[in-house]
Amino acid sequence: MTLLVSLGVSFLGFAALCLSMARHHQAVWSGPPDRHRTLTLRAAGWGLIALSLAAAIRFDGWNVGPVDWLGSLIGAGLLLIVVQSYRPRALLWMTPVAAAIALVAALGSLV
Amino acid sequence: MKQGFRQSMAWLHTWSGLVVGWVLFAVFVTGTASYYRAEISRWMQPELKREAQVTPEALAAAADLAVVHLQTHAGAARTWFVTLPTPERPLVELFWRNKPGTPPGHVLLDPQTGAPAAMRATRGGDFFYRFHFELNLAPLWGRWIVGICAMVMLVALVSGVITHRRIFADFFTLRRDKAAQRGWLDAHNVSGVLALPFHLMITYTGVVTLALMYMPWGVTAAYKGDQFAYFAETGQITKARPAAGQPGTLAPVGPMVGRALATIPEPLERLTIVNPRDANSTVVAVFEEPHGLSHEHPQVAFAGTSGDVVEVLSGGLKPAAKTFTTMVGLHEAHFAGAALRVLFFLCGLMGCAMVGSGLVLWTVARLPKAGVATGFGWRLVHALNLGTIAGLPAGIAAYFLANRLLPLDLGARAEREVWVFFGAWLAVALVGLWPAPRRAWRGALALVAALFVAVVIVDVATARALWDDPAWFLGFDAALLALAAGFALVSHKVARFAAPRRMRRVMEAPAAAPQMGRA
Numbered sequence: 001m002t003l004l005v006s007l008g009v010s011f012l013g014f015a016a017l018c019l020s021m022a023r024h025h026q027a028v029w030s031g032p033p034d035r036h037r038t039l040t041l042r043a044a045g046w047g048l049i050a051l052s053l054a055a056a057i058r059f060d061g062w063n064v065g066p067v068d069w070l071g072s073l074i075g076a077g078l079l080l081i082v083v084q085s086y087r088p089r090a091l092l093w094m095t096p097v098a099a100a101i102a103l104v105a106a107l108g109s110l111v
Numbered sequence: 112m113k114q115g116f117r118q119s120m121a122w123l124h125t126w127s128g129l130v131v132g133w134v135l136f137a138v139f140v141t142g143t144a145s146y147y148r149a150e151i152s153r154w155m156q157p158e159l160k161r162e163a164q165v166t167p168e169a170l171a172a173a174a175d176l177a178v179v180h181l182q183t184h185a186g187a188a189r190t191w192f193v194t195l196p197t198p199e200r201p202l203v204e205l206f207w208r209n210k211p212g213t214p215p216g217h218v219l220l221d222p223q224t225g226a227p228a229a230m231r232a233t234r235g236g237d238f239f240y241r242f243h244f245e246l247n248l249a250p251l252w253g254r255w256i257v258g259i260c261a262m263v264m265l266v267a268l269v270s271g272v273i274t275h276r277r278i279f280a281d282f283f284t285l286r287r288d289k290a291a292q293r294g295w296l297d298a299h300n301v302s303g304v305l306a307l308p309f310h311l312m313i314t315y316t317g318v319v320t321l322a323l324m325y326m327p328w329g330v331t332a333a334y335k336g337d338q339f340a341y342f343a344e345t346g347q348i349t350k351a352r353p354a355a356g357q358p359g360t361l362a363p364v365g366p367m368v369g370r371a372l373a374t375i376p377e378p379l380e381r382l383t384i385v386n387p388r389d390a391n392s393t394v395v396a397v398f399e400e401p402h403g404l405s406h407e408h409p410q411v412a413f414a415g416t417s418g419d420v421v422e423v424l425s426g427g428l429k430p431a432a433k434t435f436t437t438m439v440g441l442h443e444a445h446f447a448g449a450a451l452r453v454l455f456f457l458c459g460l461m462g463c464a465m466v467g468s469g470l471v472l473w474t475v476a477r478l479p480k481a482g483v484a485t486g487f488g489w490r491l492v493h494a495l496n497l498g499t500i501a502g503l504p505a506g507i508a509a510y511f512l513a514n515r516l517l518p519l520d521l522g523a524r525a526e527r528e529v530w531v532f533f534g535a536w537l538a539v540a541l542v543g544l545w546p547a548p549r550r551a552w553r554g555a556l557a558l559v560a561a562l563f564v565a566v567v568i569v570d571v572a573t574a575r576a577l578w579d580d581p582a583w584f585l586g587f588d589a590a591l592l593a594l595a596a597g598f599a600l601v602s603h604k605v606a607r608f609a610a611p612r613r614m615r616r617v618m619e620a621p622a623a624a625p626q627m628g629r630a
Contacts (some may be wrong), residue, residue: 002451003450003451015168017282017283018283021280023284063403063404064403064446067404067441068451070309071451071458072304072454074305075457078305078306078461080307081283081285084283085285086287089544
């Protein structure tokens with residue numbers, strides 16, 4: 001359950017980093033991102049990845065937390081790479097779903 | 112000859128990876144399967160009925176029954192190992208070590224009656240676990256081969272990272288519309304880079320688990336080669352109590368089990384009884400690891416003849432020993448719950464994909480031009496690739512099939528299952544000699560998919576009546592079907608492999624026609 005939080009947030013972080021690159025941005029929207037958009041997406045990406053580490057440590061402690069974090073980064077990254085390679089536009093609905101799952105799981109773990 | 116640093120590293124990566132790749136693939140596949148070792152064992156013995164709970168009294172009674180069996184059947188043994196029943200596996204497993212040169216003994220008992228359990232004989236998931244680091248060879252040979260391959264793998268990993276020019280720019284890139292070589296390289300890069308933390312961790316900690324065997328000199332110098340003295344002094348096992356040379360009578364172990372359970376709040380896993388008929392016999396109760404990364408079993412040692420506690424070992428490792436046990440713990444991932452275990456399994460699969468795609472990439476990058484005959488080296492690598500990448504999964508499927516199909520009363524049944532494993536592997540490896548490489552790949556992979564489907568069909572047909580939890584068994588079968596689907600998909604992709612070129616020709620033709628018409 002707590003793993004879903006870091007999985008969802010890592011997915012969002014990787015998605016933002018991925019879309020900050022011209023090649024992958026073009027696969028979803030027409031044209032490459034402008035400078036402002038690139039920087040925003042990049043900052044959001046790294047911020048979300050840091051947030052997923054913070055969440056993993058908050059929920060599972062310093063012992064297992066970092067292992068959870070790396071595991072969820074790898075799992076989320078694999079899903080993202082497969083999706084953006086075969087169905088890039090699916091990211092448009094997958095990112096809100098990932099955000100919702102992470103949010104619900106986080107609320108569920110905090111209560 | 113002057114070469115850049117990166118070219119040298121590329122050369123090193125290519126050849127270090129190729130030389131050990133086949134062994135590494137087998138180690139990765141069986142290691143990945145070992146994350147579900149207990150589940151595989153359970154699936155392979157469908158007669159087993161789980162229980163809601165095992166009470167401390169039942170544990171003590173089971174231990175007493177185990178000792179009765181060992182006294183009659185293994186009186187002369189040096190050491191007895193008694194694995195106690197758990198709700199997941201309500202069986203008593205006995206293992207005993209005889210005089211050097213005599214094979215060890217092994218039996219499964221019913222904890223209620225003390226009679227041998229009515230189960231089909233199989234090595235279950237333990238076969239994959241041991242193959243992972245011993246390759247089914249003599250332990251010394253197997254561990255050295257696997258260890259050397261793992262050390263070379265570290266070389267391949269580091270040189271691979273250096274070789275990879277666009278590690279961040281291509282992080283998310285998986286091109287499928289370009290040449291075959293590009294696609295394989297992307298697949299190799301993605302599986303390697305994305306799971307790099309896992310690959311580095313698993314390779315390094317894998318070498319570390321057997322580091323004492325590869326580098327014994329410290330212990331040789333400080334402890335005169337007595338590894339047990341070293342383990343005891345670092346607090347990983349209880350102190351050895353040498354045999355007195357006088358016969359002694361073992362006190363009842365049931366009360367010792369009770370006292371051990373009262374001392375340590377973890378589930379009790381097994382008893383080790385050293386020199387059982389000596390006046391200085393020792394009974395060690397070994398518990399499951401407490402929650403945490405570190406692989407350390409709390410232990411309580413008893414004097415065997417009196418039943419008095421002589422040592423309690425629970426936590427308190429020094430930093431060096433703690434580092435070692437944490438590395439072993441990370442490698443084995445016993446701490447991982449169901450969800451994290453899935454991620455570890457996924458990482459293992461990505462390791463298999465990285466090694467497999469690297470091996471295939473070697474042949475794809477060296478494909479001869481049309482009309483030119485392939486050289487001996489290319490054919491050798493191709494045959495070994497196919498033999499390993501398709502052969503090993505075929506062997507695993509055949510091993511599962513044998514588990515369901517071999518007669519239950521067959522002599523040496525467990526060994527025959529292993530024969531079937533190697534027989535199927537060898538048979539598929541021979542397909543690699545087929546002169547048309549692509550058709551060989553396609554056929555072999557389709558065969559693997561068919562074998563996994565056959566496992567599920569045979570399981571449902573023959574073992575359905577035995578399942579104590581149908582949903583669990585159907586879940587395992589669904590995982591096998593997913594594997595089959597994966598192999599079928601790859602087989603299909605291999606068959607369609609030339610399609611882009613053919614498609615281009617088809618597309619060029621209609622495009623050319625209207626121009627002709629207009630002209």
